[in-house]
Amino acid sequence: MKVKIKHRTSYQYAGEVNFGEHVLLLRPLDNHRRHVDHFEVETVPASTQRWVRDAYGNVELVCNFGLTESRLLEFVTHIEVSLLDDNPFDFILESYATSYPFSYQEPDARALLPYMGGSGATRGALRVLDWLNYELKIPSVHENVVQFLSDLNGYVRRDIAYVRRDEEGIQTPDTTLTLRSGSCRDMAVLYISAVRKLGFAARFVSGYLFDPEVGDAGEHAFNRAVGSMHAWAEVYLPGAGWKGFDPTNGILANAYFIPSAVSHEPSAVDPIQGKYFAQQSVSSTMEVELEMEEINEVRDA
Template sequence: MKLSIQHHTTHSYERAVSFSDHALFLRPLDSHLRHVVRFEVATTPASQQRWLRDAYGNLVLRCNFGLLESQQLSFNTSIVIEVGEDNPFDFILESYATAYPLSYREPDLTALRPYVNAQAPKGAGRVLDWFYQAVPSPMQHVDVVQFLSDLNAAVARDINYVRRDEEGIQDPDTTLALRTGSCRDMAVLFIAITRQLGFAARFCSGYLYDPPVAGEDTHVFNRAVGSMHAWAEIYLPGAGWKGFDPTNGILANGFFIPCAVSHDPKAVDPIQGSYFANASVASTMDVSLEIEGMDQ
């Protein structure tokens, strides 16, 4: 299947300002099931652009605006990508990794250390209390995939989705207290729980295509349609990194299009940069996203 992604972000300022380099984590990651046919970013003001690959293997586009000043900063991204069907359950785990609790072995453990942290980070001291009451008989699960799927579904059930375009991520305890959060917040909550339970977990930012129901203005499964998406990936020996989407309570399939992964969500904010002014400047941001299937 070929998809068209049109992603537009515009910052408007009350007076002209200048800009630092901006780093864009918007290009989808290629794989055996994904191939980027076209990726273009037009900016206002115009920018010089260069590519780099970061420490996680993400492709990052750096935009340099020089000394130009403007009251508007916009990124108009146009992507065409081919995606293949992906059965999220089509894998075979290593024999030692089929049941919970799971213990990683070398050499995987050396590579996974940045993603494994059993100590509760600041702002995530209450997540296991919620886990033990939200997931029925959690320690009695045998099948590790069912164990993770139950947790994934519990987050989707207990946390109401709200779109938040402002920067920053709620800490997991706040998300649980409010019982609301964006997809970023729910992914971070899921990661905080799974790491404390001994899993290697990482944050994934990207796009999710949700085909509309024929003849209706509704979608099949995505509560966060119309904005970039975020989910978690868990490393399962024998299967590799497998995506779990706690916003929608499902496992990631071929419609999930990752653009960036990291152990730290802040490292892969989709658009990163600053503006410069002599005094504070009021600003607004407008974001639009359309993902559509294309005729072959």
């Protein structure tokens, strides 16, 4: 399957401004079941561009606008990516990690320390343990660790209403539990905080979720966050590696999930990062458009 993505992010400013370098974490991550066939970014104003690989292995596109002044900053991204079918349950766990709880063994335990807590996904999470223990009544022992994590994934889907938030920033888990609503990134951070408190290593994933239209009405089968970039969580399971859990939709990640950045710290992988400069305070607005479709044609080399 090949998917074409057109992603436009536009910032309108009330006055002329200059722009610092902007870092884009929009290019999908290649692996043995996913290959980026085409990727380009058109910018307004025009920019010089260079590639950087960050500390997490993500691929950053750095855009430099020089001394240009403008009231408009726009990024239009064109992507074509080939995807192979991926059964999210097709893996074999290490024998010691098939039930809950378990402890990570060396050398994994040392490498996973940054993903076990102490980051933005665990701060502001005083209510999470009460939510787990008294509202959800999470069992202290479970014979099937994948089912245990899947159940928690479904609990977030059930308890938290989805709201689209295009503005920057992520709610704390406590805020999400208080409001009982949040964006996909808010629900991912809540899930990460919860599983970390239960002893799992987890990380934040930013990317795209392809949910093709079904029927004549053009409805979508499962994605509550159609029309925007997506965020979900990955939990490290010995023998299987990093496995994706999407609490926004209550499902495990399959081939339709297209990650563009991963990190133990959610704020580190904002899709577009940068600053603007002005002589005085200038208001701004942002618009986001995302189109995704399956294509069959082969692109010329």
